[in-house]
Amino acid sequence: MAKNTFKIFDVVDGYGHEQVVFCSHEESGLKAIIGIHSTTLGPALGGCRMWTYASDEEALTDVLRLSQGMTYKAAVAGLNLGGGKAVIIGDSRTQKSEALFRAFGRYIEGLSGRYITAEDVGTNVKDMEYVAMETRNVTGIPIELGGSGDPSPVTAYGTYVGMKACVKEVFGTDSLSGKKVIVQGAGGNVGRHLCEHLHKEGAELIVSDIYEDKLEPIVKQFGALIIKPEEVYSFDADIFSPTALGAVINDETIDKLKVKIVAGAANNQLKDEDKHGQALKDKGILYAPDYVINAGGLINVYSELEGYNRERALKKASGIYDVMASIIETSKNENIPTYLASRELAHKRIQAVSDVKRLRVYRDLNLFKMRNLG
Numbered sequence: 001m002a003k004n005t006f007k008i009f010d011v012v013d014g015y016g017h018e019q020v021v022f023c024s025h026e027e028s029g030l031k032a033i034i035g036i037h038s039t040t041l042g043p044a045l046g047g048c049r050m051w052t053y054a055s056d057e058e059a060l061t062d063v064l065r066l067s068q069g070m071t072y073k074a075a076v077a078g079l080n081l082g083g084g085k086a087v088i089i090g091d092s093r094t095q096k097s098e099a100l101f102r103a104f105g106r107y108i109e110g111l112s113g114r115y116i117t118a119e120d121v122g123t124n125v126k127d128m129e130y131v132a133m134e135t136r137n138v139t140g141i142p143i144e145l146g147g148s149g150d151p152s153p154v155t156a157y158g159t160y161v162g163m164k165a166c167v168k169e170v171f172g173t174d175s176l177s178g179k180k181v182i183v184q185g186a187g188g189n190v191g192r193h194l195c196e197h198l199h200k201e202g203a204e205l206i207v208s209d210i211y212e213d214k215l216e217p218i219v220k221q222f223g224a225l226i227i228k229p230e231e232v233y234s235f236d237a238d239i240f241s242p243t244a245l246g247a248v249i250n251d252e253t254i255d256k257l258k259v260k261i262v263a264g265a266a267n268n269q270l271k272d273e274d275k276h277g278q279a280l281k282d283k284g285i286l287y288a289p290d291y292v293i294n295a296g297g298l299i300n301v302y303s304e305l306e307g308y309n310r311e312r313a314l315k316k317a318s319g320i321y322d323v324m325a326s327i328i329e330t331s332k333n334e335n336i337p338t339y340l341a342s343r344e345l346a347h348k349r350i351q352a353v354s355d356v357k358r359l360r361v362y363r364d365l366n367l368f369k370m371r372n373l374g
């Protein structure tokens with residue numbers, strides 16, 4: 001049998017996390033990892049994923065990668081939030097219980113507000129209600145309990161305005177009227193709402209979903225054209241909007257693309273960020289970084305912390321237009337791909353706030369010395 005060579009610090013080093021918390025609660029069967037990547041801008045907020053990871057190493061790598069991504073997403077969206085995420089190792093269909101989520105809630109409570117959780121793949125509103133019995137540091141709870149409810153409409157709206165900023169750059173006007181847009185995963189929560197915005201503005205919709213029956217209302221209401229899931233990459237259109245799965249921009253698909261813009265809500269669209277982000281640029285395709293234009297969901301739960309108001313959340317999400325425009329500007333000025341320009345924007349904001357915080361500490365220290373040491 002091969003010797004297990006998994007070394008925790010070898011995996012953790014390099015991501016720059018402030019804290020990684022391992023939670024093991026035998027009575028409820030909870031095995032979870034919380035990754036707090038950064039709290040420079042505010043508490044680390046990010047969802048809790050429940051998944052049957054093949055190994056502890058795979059779970060750790062996932063939480064590290066996802067929580068780092070949340071830092072960038074919050075920073076670029078201009079939110080006073082850091083980046084965090086949690087994973088629960090287990091089968092979400094068979095291993096959930098009140099005891100498990102309450103135990104998880106107590107671990108979060110122990111972090112004194114440094115991490116705030118929410119639902120993610122494999123967890124839902126009901127699970128968050130159990131977490132909320134143990135801690136206030138949870139978002140994504142139902143509207144009737146003071147929460148923000150389904151984030152998809154706000155995510156779709158942010159994706160739509162981000163797409164408009166790209167259209168302005170490529171076509172000279174930000175109107176989507178007459179533009180052919182392929183929406184992958186159009187039958188999903190975000191996809192449906194996105195199609196509605198696009199249709200209202202006169203875009204021509206081309207839609208696909210692995211469950212074709214989910215597309216029927218979209219065809220009926222918006223006159224969309226259905227294509228097979230495998231046709232989305234090579235179909236001739238202006239915009240491709242990946243709104244189903246990650247890693248869809250890869251070695252096989254890039255060569256097929258005939259569009260001028262890739263702008264969708266799916267997380268982690270680039271299979272290899274550096275390689276495929278550069279490849280899109282080389283092909284003359286404008287890429288809207290996913291975490292920039294799908295930040296509406298995060299903006300929505302952030303609004304929950306201030307006392308939820310859908311209008312305010314939508315207004316804040318409309319700012320994604322300007323953020324996307326400034327990323328395009330940086331990308332042009334510095335001749336770098338948009339995914340790098342958005343990373344630069346995130347780093348600049350985090351660095352600036354961190355400098356201010358450091359200066360404040362020095363100032364307070366000096367004041368203390370002046371007052372107390374003569």
Ligand code: NAD
Pocket residue numbers: 151152153155184185186187188189190191208209210211214229243244245246265266267294295297298
């Ligand atoms: P969803 O599960 O409701 O919708 C996904 C849709 O994609 C489903 O209808 C599914 O049948 C379809 N699909 C799956 N594989 C497909 C394929 N190969 N080709 C075509 N269709 C396929 O999920 P959602 O909440 O709408 O989220 C969509 C994407 O946006 C996900 O990647 C999610 O991580 C991301 N996202 C969602 C939110 C949000 O607020 N819901 C926020 C940020 C990011």
